[in-house]
Amino acid sequence: MIPFCPGPSGLGPFVFRRLLMDFVTGLINSVDPFLIAPYRWPQNPMVGWWLGTVVLALWATLLGRLTMALVMRANLRHVKEGLAETSMRHTQSMNALKAGDKESYKAINQLANEAYGKTFFLQIAMAAATLWPIPLALGWLQLRFSDVRFPLPLDLSPVGDGVGYAFVFIPLYILVRILTAKVMKGKSKYRKENSDVWRT
DSSP states (O other): OOOOOOOGGGOOHHHHHHHHHHHHHHHHHHHHHHHHHHHHSSSSHHHHHHHHHHHHHHHHHHHHHHHHHHHHHHHHHHHHHHHHHHHHHHHHHHHHHHTTOHHHHHHHHHHHHHHHHHHHHHHHHHHHGGGTHHHHHHHHHHHHHTTOOEEEEEEETTTEEEEOHHHHHHHHHHHHHHHHHHHHHHHHHHHHHHHHHHHO
16 A cells, blocks of 8 residues: 655645646647647658657757756756865875875765765756656657557567557657757857957
């Protein structure tokens, strides 16, 4: 039996989950006309499927990058403070070790490890902010394309003779994310080179 765990405002877990699902469904329904448009641009439905799914992966990537930028902006001070404390504690622990004070070395090194751990997990949480659009995209694909199956050239027992939307979307998302990162990196390199030219 699931223990009772009140949600916000003392709501029961089932009521809270229902409200959350209603919110997510409402959000997906509100963006549906925008998301379905690229699927309808080409006359050929197969071309429309691939184009629309690439555009959806691009939107998920850009929304994730925007979220990451906002989260980094909000937490940058904490990350810098954590990295500075880690560096300071590391230097202190090395100085204590050189001085032969093993007790101080262990104590300060423990503080350095704690500061590093906090900063590391904060950075992991910030990186995870890029992933939240994926479940929404998959939820929307479920609502729109749950019956669509792509035949496989051979029968794979676990998946059968065909695959669904997730099998197509996830690799496309990864590819779009890699390409977007390369474009952004090239763009920032170009911007840096041009700013150096204008300064001289």
